[in-house]
Amino acid sequence: MLNEAGLQPWPAEGWSALPDAESLLLYDSPDRLIAMVGSAPETESLTAQSLLQGYRRLLDWSKRPGQPLLAVSQLQRLGSQALRSWFDHGDDASPSPVLPLPIPSLLASVCLSLLEDEPALLDCYHDLELRASLLGRDPDLRYRERLLQAGQQGDALLQxxxxxxxxxxxxxxxxNRLASRDTELREAREAAERSLLQLHQVQEDLEHYFLADAEKQRQLEAGVRDLEELRRSKADQESNHEQATAAQQRAHEAELQALRLQFETRLAELEQCLAGRDTELREAKETAETTLRQLHQQVREERERHSMAEGEKQRQLEAGVRDLEMLRRSKADQESHHEESKAAQERAHEAELQVLRLQFETRLAELEQRLAGRDTELREARETAETTLLQLHQQVQEERERHSMAEGEKQRQLEAEIRDLEELRRLKTAQESAHEQAKSAQASAHEQELEALRQRFEPQLAEQEQRLFSRETELREAREAAELSLLQLHQVQEELEHYFLADAEKQRQLEAGVRDLEELRRSKAAQESHHEEGKAVLERAHEAELQVLRLQFETRLAELEQCLAGRDTELREARETAETTLLQLHQQVQEERERHSMVEGEKQRQLEAGVRDLEELRRIKAAQASAHELAKSAQASAHEQELEALRQRFEPQLAEQEQRLISRETELREAREAAELSLLQLHQVQEELEHYFLADAEKQRQLEAGVRELEELRRSKADQESHHEESKAVQERAYAEELQVLRLQFETRLAELEQRLAGRETELREARETAEATLLQLHQQVQEERERHSMAEGELQRQLEAGVRDLEELRRIKTDQESAHEQDLDALRQQFETQLADLEQRLVSRETQLRQAREEADMTFEQLHQAQEELEHYFLKARSGDQLAQAQLEQLQRAQSLMVRLNPDVLPTAPNPQALAVEVLSELPAAMPDPSLQTQALLSAYAASLKRASALLERARRS
Structure with a gap:
């Protein structure tokens, strides 16, 4: 149309600059450009960068005057005359506006990907639309929305x-086939006679090849039998493993039952032991409370008696001092009244008074000495009591040191247990790292079993803890009461408190040991449940994997059966075509065989491409079914109409091709009548070729099936490992991979078509030039093909051996893992049993230590009773000293009254005294029935002083 309008295209070499004359700039949308490049294989590949560069260049050129810009889609709606008139004179050639053409969904997806890579591409296209001559239509500014809408149409448009x-x-x-058949028919007529001479030699070679192929077939059958044997052995091993697993499960259940019975028995024993301990603690607490009450009462009574004695002693001393003061005052009065008259008497009297003063001072000194002696005795008694208390304190300190040593030993034992626990944890960590997958799968069942055991034993443990808490509360209350009482006993109370604290600490350590033992037992049960659950999970995973493999194999067998049915149909059609061709082409048997193999390979690739396309369609349909179900139902009629239109469009062409084929078949039938002599031999050759081809295809399918089985095993393992990946990322990668695969498939198909066209042209040219050389080299080619097949058979054998080695390696690894797992279980079981025995021994030793502590507490109480008796003894001795002081005070009062009677002159109103007999008091009886040596010495000294006083009084009276 451009040529009719008088426009010439500008060559590609001159795109860097425009001509000086006026020119028409044409552009189009990205999807139409991509479709145009895809339909023209000889053009260069189009990229987003090159498209963006072209758009920018058109924008720069459109700024020049005389350079109109027009869309390519507008040319189809303009005629050549209207285009020329518009270009020359600017006439209004606006056609009726139409809607933009629909965009295929796959092409829309490709364009969206390009626009995401180059966002500036959409801006450049919009700038071109705004700058171009639209001729009555609206600018395509909703191009991205159209792409998105077209991309959402789903798999129907893709289909x-x-x-x-x-x-x-x-x-x-x-x-292409019609053209090739025309050429081959023409060449076959010319070379039919020359091919008959070499058919016998070809037949001999084919017989030899058939024998070799039969040998390969036997080898392949042997390999298949070996593979079936391996599968049966694998099934037997799996059944044996299941039986062993079931036996292990039963043994584990029996072991769990035995452990449960042991735990219940041990709990009953611990409950009895705790009940006995509670009784002993209650009795010890009652005994301690009774003892403390008695001690408290005795100390209070002793303090009251001591305070009363001290008060009485203080009153007596005050009375003596008052008497002395009265004597001094009376003496001063006598001196003031008789100063002048009785100076001599006064001096004598003063001398006597001095003597009396000395006597009294001596007596007071003696009294003070006696009081000091009493104080010394009290101090000694106090020191003795303190010494006793110090001894008790030292004994308690030694007991505390022994307890601290025992506590240190217990601490070391606890640290050893902690190290054992840490070792167990490290072993557990090693087992978890070695069996991480099994343990992760065992978590749910293990938690259920632990929950069941916890629910079963937690009430008992809670009851025991409550009982222990109540015992601790009672001990704490008893300790508080003891603290109130022992505040008055100083060091004794502190030592008793330390003892109770040590006993409580022992009890807590005993409880901690019991808890550690229970924890170890629970961890052992948990690990065993982990192991059993891991086995069960592995069995379930293995069964699921077998089920998946079975489904995959069944699906693959169904696909292979469908492929074989399609292959049979194609081979039947190819056989008819080959028979028709071989009847006419006698001299090109080898060439026909090569072409036939190429056609079969191409059909195989087309079939695989069709299968891949079908799989792609299924995946796309499955991915978009939930999101576009309503759109699909709405677009179904439109798709059917489009398919019907395509069918109506291509059916005339197909009918024409079929007519041409019918005409060619008529010509080939005429040629068949002319080549009846060679038909029988060629038919036999064709049957042999077909048989060989089918056998080779069957071997190839078996090899591919074996490889696919191994690949399926590996993929299933890889799929299990990557099962937890995010579905969104997988879908995005799958979508990108699908686009890449489609792109590669289209590019590969285009390249293959180009290669096929070039190869066909080359083959036809070489066939014209080397027809005779091809027949001479037939034997050599058959030999090479046989070698290739032998190499393929060797490769098949190596692959089968590699598959067998892989299966053996997997079996060996599985066996090693099971043996290592069993060894680990045995080691753990022995270790737990050893630790259980050790903990029981430690529990027995702690009970022994507790019993010894109780005995030591009893000894401490006996020592306290002994100290109490000694305090009572010293109290009685102190009380006897007080009685002696009271008796001396009475004697002093009697002496004073006697002195007044003997010397009446000392009183101012006293009459002349009569002669009084001096009465010397005899010694008082002992206050104590069994006085000590110190008391006897004091009494003897007091008697001597009384005798001297009586002698002095007698001399004074006589003078």
């Missing part, structure tokens, strides 16, 4: 696109 592409490919292939 239409694939159907269109397949129909076009089938039409092109039919045309």
């Amino acid at each position: 239409v696109f694939y159907a269109n592409q397949r129909l076009q490919a089938a039409s092109a292939e039919l045309e």
Whole structure:
């Protein structure tokens, strides 16, 4: 149309600069440009960068005067005359506005990907739309929305696109086949006679090849039998493993039952032991309370008696002092009244008074000495009591040191247990790292079993803890009461408090040991449940894997059966075509075989491409079914109409091709009648070729099936490892991979078509030039092909051996893991049993220590009773000293009264005294029935002083 309008295209070499003359700049949307490049294989590949560069160049050129810009889609709605008139004179050639053409969904996805990579591309396209001559239409500013809408149409449009592409490919292939058949028919007529001479030699070679192929077939059957044997052995091993696992499960249940019985028995024993301990603690507490009450009462009574004695002693001393003061005052009065008259008497009297003063001072000194002696005795008694208390304190300190040493030993034992626990934790960590997958799968069952055991034993443990808490509360209350009482006993109370604290600490350590023992037992049960759950999970995973493999194999067998059915149909059609061709082409048997193999390979690739396309369609349909179900139901009729339109579009071409094929078949039938002599031999050769081809295809399928089995095993393992990946990322990667695969498939298909066209041209040219050389080299090619097949068979054998080695390696690894797991379980069981015995021994030793502590407490109470008796003894001795002081005070009062009677002159109103007999008091009886040596010495000294006083009084009376 551009040529009719008088416009010439500007060559590609001159794109860097425009001509000086006026020119028309054309552009189009990215999707149409991509579709245009895809339909023209000889053009260069189009990238987002090159498209963006072209758009920017058009924008720069459109700024010049005389450079109108027009969309390519507008040219189809303008005629050549209207275009020329618009270009020359600027006439209004606005056609009726139409809607933009629909965009295929796959092409829309590709364009969206390009726009995401180059966002400036959409801006440049919008700038071109705004700057171009629109001729009555609106600018395409909603291009991205159209791409998004087209990309959401789903797999139906993609199926239409694939159907269109397949129909076009089938039409092109039919045309190529017609052209090749015309050429081959012409060449076959010319070279039919020369091929008959070499058919016998070809037949001999084929017989030899058939024998070799039969040998390979036997080897392949042997390999298949070996593979079946391996599968049966694997199934037997799996059944044996299941039986062993079931036996282990039963043994584990029996062991759990035995452990449960042991735990229940041990709990009953601990309850009895705790009940006995409670009784002993209650009795000890009652005994301690009774003892403390008695001690408190005795100390209070002793303090009251001591305070009363001290008060009485203080009153007596005050009375003596008052008497002395009265004597001094009376003496001063006598001196003032008789100063002048009785100076001599006064001096004598003063001398006597001095003597009396000395006597009294001596007596007071003696009294003070006696009081000091009493104080010394009291101090000695106090020191003795303190010494006793110090001894008790030292004994309690030694007991505390022994307890601290025992506590240190217990602490070391606890640290050893902690180290054992840490060792167990390290072993557990090692087991978790070695069996991480099994443990992660065992978590749920292990938690359930632990929860069941916890629910079963937690009430008992809670009851025991409550009982222990109540015992601790009672001990704390008893300790508080003891503290109130022992505040008055000073060091004794502190030592008793230390003892109770040590006993409580022992009790807590005993409880901690019991808890550690229970914790170890629970950890052992948890690990065993972990192991059993891991086995069960592994069995379930293995069964699931077998089920998946079985489904995959069944699916693959169904697909292979479908492929074989398609292959049979294609082979039947190819056989008819080959028979028709071989009847006419006698001299090109080898060339026909090569072409046939190429056609079969191409069909195989097409079939695989079709299967991949079908899988892609299924995946896309599954991915978009939930999101576009309503859109699919709405677009179904439109898709069917489009398919019907495509069918109506291509059916005339197909009918024409079929007519051309019918005409060619008529010509080939005529040629068949002319080549009846060679038909029988060629038919036999064709059957042998077909048999060989089918056998080779069957071997290839078996090899691919074996490889696929191994790949499925590896993929299933990899899929299990990557099962927890995010689905969104997987879908995005799958979508990108699908686009990449589609791109690669289209590029590969285009490249293959180009290679096929070039190869066909080369083959035809070489066939014209080297027809005779091809027949001479037939034997050599058959030999090479046989070698290739032998190499393929060797490769198949190596792959089978590699598969067998992989299976053996997997089996060996599984066996090693099971043996290592069993060894670990045995080691853990022995270790737990050893630790259990050790803990029981420690529990017995702690009970022994507690019993010894109780005995030591009893000894301490006996020592306290002994100290109490000694305090009572010293109290009685102190009381006897007080009685002696009271008796001396009475004697002093008697002496004073006697002195007054003997010397009446000392009183101012006293009459002349009569002669009084001096009465010397005899010694008082002892206050104590069994006085001590110190008391006897004091009494003897007091008697001597009384005798001297009586002698002095007698001399004074006589003078």
